Amino acid sequence: MSAISLQRPFAAARGRSWRQHSALPGFGLTIGFALTYMGLLIVVPLAGLVIYSGGQTPLEFWRAATDERVLVSYWVSFSTSLAAAMINAVFGTIVAWCLVRYDFPGRRLLDAMVDLPFALPTAVSGIALTTLFASSGLLGQWLEPLGIQVAFTRLGIVVALTLISMPFVVRTLQPAIEELDLALEEASASMGADRWTTLRKVVMPMLLPALVTGFTLAFARALGEFGSVIFIAGNIPFQTEIAPLLIVIKLEQFDYLGATAIATTMMVASLALLVVINLLQAWHRRRTGLGQ
Numbered sequence: 001m002s003a004i005s006l007q008r009p010f011a012a013a014r015g016r017s018w019r020q021h022s023a024l025p026g027f028g029l030t031i032g033f034a035l036t037y038m039g040l041l042i043v044v045p046l047a048g049l050v051i052y053s054g055g056q057t058p059l060e061f062w063r064a065a066t067d068e069r070v071l072v073s074y075w076v077s078f079s080t081s082l083a084a085a086m087i088n089a090v091f092g093t094i095v096a097w098c099l100v101r102y103d104f105p106g107r108r109l110l111d112a113m114v115d116l117p118f119a120l121p122t123a124v125s126g127i128a129l130t131t132l133f134a135s136s137g138l139l140g141q142w143l144e145p146l147g148i149q150v151a152f153t154r155l156g157i158v159v160a161l162t163l164i165s166m167p168f169v170v171r172t173l174q175p176a177i178e179e180l181d182l183a184l185e186e187a188s189a190s191m192g193a194d195r196w197t198t199l200r201k202v203v204m205p206m207l208l209p210a211l212v213t214g215f216t217l218a219f220a221r222a223l224g225e226f227g228s229v230i231f232i233a234g235n236i237p238f239q240t241e242i243a244p245l246l247i248v249i250k251l252e253q254f255d256y257l258g259a260t261a262i263a264t265t266m267m268v269a270s271l272a273l274l275v276v277i278n279l280l281q282a283w284h285r286r287r288t289g290l291g292q
Contacts, residue, residue: 046267049260049263049264049267050264052256052260053257053260053261053263053264055257056257056261060257060261061257061261061264064257064258064261064262065261065262065264065265068238069237069238069241069246070243070246070262072237072238072239072241073241073242073243073245073246073262074243074265074266074269076154076157076239076240076241076242076243077223077242077243077244077266078223078269079154080154080157080158080161080222080242081161081219081222081223081225082219083158083161084158084161084162084165084218084219084222085165085169085215085218085219085222086215087158087162088162088165088166088168088169088214088215088218089169089211089214089215089218091166092166092169092170092173092214092218093169093173093207093211095110095114095166095170096169096170096173096174096177097173097177098110099111099114099170099174100174100177100178101177114166114167114170114171115167115171117163117164117165117166117167118167121227122164122225122226122227122228123227123228123231125160125163125164125227125228126160126227126228126229126230126231126232127231129151129156129159129160129163129228129231129232130151130156130231130232133150133151133156133159133232134151135151137151150232151232151234152232152233152234152236152240153233153234153240154233154239154240156232156233156234156240157229157232157233157240157242159232160225160228160229160232160233161222161225161228161229162222163228164221164222164225164228165217165218165219165221165222165225166218168214168217168218168221169211169214169215169217169218170214171214172210172211172213172214172217173207173210173211173214175210176206176207176209176210176211177207180203180206180207184202185198185202185203188201188202209281209285212277212280212281213281215277216274216277216278219273220270220274223266223270224244224270225244226242226244226245226248229242229244229245230242230245233245243262243266244266246262247259247262247263250262
């Protein structure tokens with residue numbers, strides 16, 4: 001019997017796998033609940049935002065979405081979110097590696113602390129950071145004489161966003177690190193590769209999909225953050241004003257169309273970035289054969 005004839009039944013079985021009998025409710029019922037749930041939570045609110053923003057002419061929408069103050073807020077939001085995600089991509093990887101590969105006193109406590117930004121109200125995080133980095137704060141009083149000002153600057157925004165988005169990178173990478181085959185690292189070492197070569201050539205290619213996923217989640221979380229940022233940023237127009245804050249300001253001024261224009265622009269830009277990153281992940285998986 002040829003290899004092709006052997007492969008056909010398995011290919012057919014894979015094609016029918018979603019139809020197989022299960023003790024749980026069937027495909028039609030579960031997919032119906034899933035689509036309804038996701039539609040009510042995500043699609044309907046976003047569609048309502050787009051429809052409401054369509055109540056203005058294209059020229060009005062363009063003017064509201066590209067006002068000079070708004071453009072600066074876009075740049076502040078995206079640049080600081082990107083910086084925070086990149087910092088977490090490096091140091092979050094180190095934290096996840098230590099938690100998985102090493103057993104040391106206080107490891108369980110450190111592992112629990114990773115989830116602390118999830119539990120803390122964002123306003124509490126913002127107040128704590130502002131108190132810490134203010135000119136009279138525990139760290140600020142030592143940093144400002146050195147010319148390093150954190151509170152009420154973009155650096156402070158990056159610090160706040162790094163804090164609240166860190167768990168996304170760590171928790172995404174931990175399962176991937178646990179699944180790494182130690183035999184591959186040992187084989188690399190036995191063939192004469194040093195530790196950095198093994199890390200670069202063996203470990204990181206296998207961790208890259210999880211790292212990109214964690215980076216994406218951290219970036220998306222930072223992009224929508226509001227509570228912790230408004231306390232440490234100072235909210236200075238054209239300097240430290242983020243787009244979510246500007247949306248709130250527009251709403252307080254009863255400029256609903258202006259607020260929806262900014263929100264719609266942020267939504268479209270965020271979705272576009274997520275799509276690009278997901279496409280890059282899919283391309284990497286096809287190129288390396290991972291996930292096949």
